[in-house]
Amino acid sequence: MQAEYIELTYWQIGLATALILISGLISLALRLGMEQRLLVASVRTVVQLLLIGLVLRWVFEVQTWYAVVALLLAMTGIAGIAAVRRTDRRYRGIWLDSIVSMGASSWLITGMALAAIIQVRPWYQAQYAIPLLGMILGNTLNGISLGLDRLGEELDGKRDQVETLLVLGATGWEAARGPVQQAVRTGMVPIINSMMVVGLVSLPGMMTGQLLAGVEPVQAVMYQIVIMFLIAAGTSLGTVSVVLLGYRRLFSRDHQFLVERIVKRG
Amino acid sequence: MTPSAVPLLELVHLSRRRTDADGWLLEDISLKLHPGERLAIVGPSGAGKTLLLRAMVLLDRIDRGEVRWEGSRLSHNEVPKFRRHAIYLHQRPSLREATVEAAIRQPFPLKAYRGREFDRGRVAQLLAGLGRDGTFLEKKSRDLSGGEMQIAALVRAVQLDPTVLLLDEPTAALDAATAAAAEQLLNSWASEVPGRAIVWVSHDAAQSRRMATRTVSMFAGRLVGVDERSPSASAEFPHAG
Numbered sequence: 482m483q484a485e486y487i488e489l490t491y492w493q494i495g496l497a498t499a500l501i502l503i504s505g506l507i508s509l510a511l512r513l514g515m516e517q518r519l520l521v522a523s524v525r526t527v528v529q530l531l532l533i534g535l536v537l538r539w540v541f542e543v544q545t546w547y548a549v550v551a552l553l554l555a556m557t558g559i560a561g562i563a564a565v566r567r568t569d570r571r572y573r574g575i576w577l578d579s580i581v582s583m584g585a586s587s588w589l590i591t592g593m594a595l596a597a598i599i600q601v602r603p604w605y606q607a608q609y610a611i612p613l614l615g616m617i618l619g620n621t622l623n624g625i626s627l628g629l630d631r632l633g634e635e636l637d638g639k640r641d642q643v644e645t646l647l648v649l650g651a652t653g654w655e656a657a658r659g660p661v662q663q664a665v666r667t668g669m670v671p672i673i674n675s676m677m678v679v680g681l682v683s684l685p686g687m688m689t690g691q692l693l694a695g696v697e698p699v700q701a702v703m704y705q706i707v708i709m710f711l712i713a714a715g716t717s718l719g720t721v722s723v724v725l726l727g728y729r730r731l732f733s734r735d736h737q738f739l740v741e742r743i744v745k746r747g
Numbered sequence: 748m749t750p751s752a753v754p755l756l757e758l759v760h761l762s763r764r765r766t767d768a769d770g771w772l773l774e775d776i777s778l779k780l781h782p783g784e785r786l787a788i789v790g791p792s793g794a795g796k797t798l799l800l801r802a803m804v805l806l807d808r809i810d811r812g813e814v815r816w817e818g819s820r821l822s823h824n825e826v827p828k829f830r831r832h833a834i835y836l837h838q839r840p841s842l843r844e845a846t847v848e849a850a851i852r853q854p855f856p857l858k859a860y861r862g863r864e865f866d867r868g869r870v871a872q873l874l875a876g877l878g879r880d881g882t883f884l885e886k887k888s889r890d891l892s893g894g895e896m897q898i899a900a901l902v903r904a905v906q907l908d909p910t911v912l913l914l915d916e917p918t919a920a921l922d923a924a925t926a927a928a929a930e931q932l933l934n935s936w937a938s939e940v941p942g943r944a945i946v947w948v949s950h951d952a953a954q955s956r957r958m959a960t961r962t963v964s965m966f967a968g969r970l971v972g973v974d975e976r977s978p979s980a981s982a983e984f985p986h987a988g
Contacts, residue, residue, distance in 0.1 A: 639843070641837070641841040641843075642841065642843050644806065645840070645841065645853075646853070646857070647806065647830065648804065648806065648834060648835050648836075648837070649830070649853070649857065649859075649903075649904075649907070650828065650830045650831035650857055650859035650860065651827060651854075651857050651859070652827045652857075652858060655827075655858065735805050735808075735821075735826050736826045736827055736830075737806060737808060738806075
């Protein structure tokens with residue numbers, strides 16, 4: 482793949498950054514009071530991306546497996562934490578569950594992609610490993626946070642139904658099955674929706690990036706197809722895993738529903 | 748050993764800690780429920796009567812002590828089967844299924860009831876005893892009053908032929924006539940098969956006197972004034988009191 486593209490200068494970046502003024506003016510005109518948040522968000526966008534750019538440049542240069550793995554681990558941890566931060570109801574152990582599910586699902590799928598599908602040699606080539614895991618993490622994050630949020634909401638809101646079943650002799654699993662199914666379903670909806678309209682309504686970011694970089698369109702599409710399925714698999718695995726771990730935290734071996742462990746954020 | 752020598756349900760030094768502060772929700776409770784007994788738990792609001800009923804069917808975590816069923820401690824796997832035999836009825840039951848019939852059928856798909864089938868005739872008979880005709884089964888759950896929910900929940904439990912019913916103010920939302928019918932239904936349920944027992948939480952002192960063979964009082968999470976009769980006496984005179 483011989484890629485060709487126009488290199489950007491800091492001057493050009495500055496021009497784009499100025500576009501935030503449009504959002505700022507809208508906020509002022511409609512008195513949305515969002516100027517400060519817009520400013521913070523803009524600064525964070527620039528600073529976070531520049532920092533990761535520096536890190537990536539370094540990792541791409543050194544090309545050692547431990548530098549790549551260290552970066553992948555950090556990305557996984559941040560994604561696991563970010564997924565929980567979006568939830569309203571939490572319980573002890575939720576952070577660990579999220580990080581473990583995030584790691585297990587996305588590393589398994591990325592590993593399969595690197596070793597078997599794209600067949601990258603050596604497997605730790607930063608150019609493949611980092612963006613692949615990054616895209617799977619970003620989407621699994623969505624699935625995990627939606628799944629967790631829904632699980633807490635369902636169990637907390639349907640506490641009486643869950644207890645009614647337990648009282649009549651249901652096992653913990655029988656009593657939780659409805660909420661668990663609902664949570665997994667909710668976590669998987671976004672990826673299914675985006676698979677439905679991909680290419681029609683949206684051109685995925687990665688494909689767009691490859692096109693900008695001068696990659697032959699059919700190749701870019703083929704990469705995108707692979708990515709969509711990697712994402713779908715990662716999201717499903719991550720969501721199922723985090724919801725099942727949550728079930729184990731909230732139901733005891735004596736088939737008790739430990740509703741007091743669910744803490745709603747004020 | 749005669750069957751009545753072994754208690755059906757026994758709490759042994761059972762305690763449950765508060766989660767929000769120091770102290771106990773239930774403290775060092777030892778209690779035996781013998782076959783054929785009708786036990787009333789009385790005490791002021793907040794004394795822990797509901798929590799005690801819940802603890803008896805292992806609905807909440809226990810910090811100390813244990814619950815024994817027919818003399819032995821339950822393994823994890825035995826808990827669902829045990830709850831089939833000892834059914835706890837919530838004070839304000841909630842029915843979320845579409846209709847009363849769906850709610851009453853709800854238990855049958857559970858593993859614990861494998862081999863059992865919904866018996867519409869039996870349920871209709873139970874409902875008739877409570878002054879409800881066949882149309883009650885078709886009623887939408889969301890249209891039910893609190894009292895009708897209690898009726899549906901009571902019939903749902905009784906049709907399952909448990910050995911023990913643990914009732915939390917089961918007639919609180921019923922009118923006097925229906926409450927009397929419910930008492931009668933429970934009396935005939937209990938005498939239908941020897942050994943069936945009832946644990947009853949009621950604020951109605953007259954009802955407790957009518958229905959119970961033995962009364963225990965609770966205060967601040969503890970049992971005070973346990974009236975321990977010999978098991979044979981309560982088994983022989985189930986209607987005493």
